Amino acid sequence: MKEHIFYIRGMHCPSCEVLIEKKLLEIEGIKSADAQLALGQVAIEYEKEIPSTQLLNQLFRKHNYTFYHQPLTFDGDKTDPLKSQTLSIVILATIFIAIFILLNKFVFSGFGSVNSNSSLAVIWLFGALAGVSTCAALVGGIVLSMSKQWQSAHLSSDSFSKKLAPHLMFNFGRLISFAILGAVLGALGSQFNISIKFSSWLVILVSLVMLATGLQMLGVKIMQKFQITAPRFLIRFIADEKNFQGRWMPMALGALTFLLPCGFTLTAEGLALISGNSLSGALIMLAFSLGTFLSLIAIGVSSVKFLEQPRKAEIFLKVAGVLILFFVAFNINSQLNVLGVKSLSDIKLPSVKTKTIGIKSDQPAKDTKTENNNGDNGKNIQIIKMEASSRGYSPDSFTIKAGAPVRWEITDTGTSGCTNAVISPNLFKDVIQLTPGETAVKKFTPQNIGSYKFSCWMGMISGTIIVE
Numbered sequence: 001m002k003e004h005i006f007y008i009r010g011m012h013c014p015s016c017e018v019l020i021e022k023k024l025l026e027i028e029g030i031k032s033a034d035a036q037l038a039l040g041q042v043a044i045e046y047e048k049e050i051p052s053t054q055l056l057n058q059l060f061r062k063h064n065y066t067f068y069h070q071p072l073t074f075d076g077d078k079t080d081p082l083k084s085q086t087l088s089i090v091i092l093a094t095i096f097i098a099i100f101i102l103l104n105k106f107v108f109s110g111f112g113s114v115n116s117n118s119s120l121a122v123i124w125l126f127g128a129l130a131g132v133s134t135c136a137a138l139v140g141g142i143v144l145s146m147s148k149q150w151q152s153a154h155l156s157s158d159s160f161s162k163k164l165a166p167h168l169m170f171n172f173g174r175l176i177s178f179a180i181l182g183a184v185l186g187a188l189g190s191q192f193n194i195s196i197k198f199s200s201w202l203v204i205l206v207s208l209v210m211l212a213t214g215l216q217m218l219g220v221k222i223m224q225k226f227q228i229t230a231p232r233f234l235i236r237f238i239a240d241e242k243n244f245q246g247r248w249m250p251m252a253l254g255a256l257t258f259l260l261p262c263g264f265t266l267t268a269e270g271l272a273l274i275s276g277n278s279l280s281g282a283l284i285m286l287a288f289s290l291g292t293f294l295s296l297i298a299i300g301v302s303s304v305k306f307l308e309q310p311r312k313a314e315i316f317l318k319v320a321g322v323l324i325l326f327f328v329a330f331n332i333n334s335q336l337n338v339l340g341v342k343s344l345s346d347i348k349l350p351s352v353k354t355k356t357i358g359i360k361s362d363q364p365a366k367d368t369k370t371e372n373n374n375g376d377n378g379k380n381i382q383i384i385k386m387e388a389s390s391r392g393y394s395p396d397s398f399t400i401k402a403g404a405p406v407r408w409e410i411t412d413t414g415t416s417g418c419t420n421a422v423i424s425p426n427l428f429k430d431v432i433q434l435t436p437g438e439t440a441v442k443k444f445t446p447q448n449i450g451s452y453k454f455s456c457w458m459g460m461i462s463g464t465i466i467v468e
Helices: 014-024 052-057 085-105 120-131 139-152 160-190 196-217 220-224 232-239 249-259 265-273 279-303 309-340
Strands: 002-009 031-038 039-045 065-070 369-371 382-389 392-394 397-398 406-413 419-424 437-445 452-457 462-467
Touching: 014 031, 014 039, 031 419, 085 309, 120 265, 120 279, 120 309, 120 397, 160 249, 160 279, 196 265, 196 309, 265 279, 309 452, 382 397
Parallel strands: 382 406, 397 462
Antiparallel strands: 002 039, 002 065, 031 039, 369 382, 382 392, 406 437, 419 452, 452 462
């Protein structure tokens, strides 16, 4: 028995390890394969002759992996492929980010913020992104490898619906298992008293998992060492279609795919846990798995292999990596708003006005006033007024006096799922719930001088109350 190490370009997630090992073991003469994402290599044991890099590169061409006998270096006449694609990656990523910003600003408030309060449509889109990237690599590969077996179980005269049945069973099993897993995670989260601040820190932690996934997709080698996966023996068992032969095995195989390594899936599982509700957790995981459904069913039924042109596949994965990094920054910035600390949202345009509420002011600002001798201990009440809509708050900055009671009147002129509640955890603990067409009132007394941030409960829109 002989040993050899191949060095590989194109690995970006733990799924790559399983896929490479599985395909190599199909080659005659190769007895074992051990792929290491962190090292960018695979060690094989073989008999007779070592397979050539030409053969391996042809075999793995559709998966966008390139094999070398020597460690990868980019010097001399060799060009770093990422650098040659930088312009295309930047242009495509910029277009997608611009569309996202416009949708978030003018169409859907809270669009794209991936957290436990996100709409199911956003979770679905997150799953769709997974479905055409990491899920397509391993789960899609499993579906393709099973297609021949499933097809052989039917006669050529069988209807299309009968031939489609195994693929539907696979995805049905996947949907059920993800929903059940989400319910379990949500129920576990409900056992903890998850405060707004704690939830924000959990979302930041989940975002860091997304960050690792994005950097891995961009080929940052140091991030390949940070992996959270199921045991390798279990992953290999699930990836081996020989263990799932029989009428009901497609459903069982689909159900077990939630154990396969994927940063996207891990992120969705974290959001289900944070939701603190079994129904919400189930819906989050169900929406995520539905997002992967179309790509996986297309791969299996039509046998269309995902992005067979290696250059386009690599560009797509890099663009997806950039988008993930953008969403990470977006999410973390939102959670910093929820926590009431400095964030990029604090950068205001010069035209933004500040409403000043002064107890001794003879000319109060518009929509504000001071009432005499109606507050606690005979102190004047400071009244501040604000309108809340799906696009933000107006005004979004106030200046008030410490030690004097405040009556905050917020008129809902058409809020969305994100903006229909206001929080300011450093000023008061509860949530101000808003109802379209009505004015909510919050009474509180600021004790300490400082700048306090308020925001919607997702942190997408924020403002500032300055206490003097």
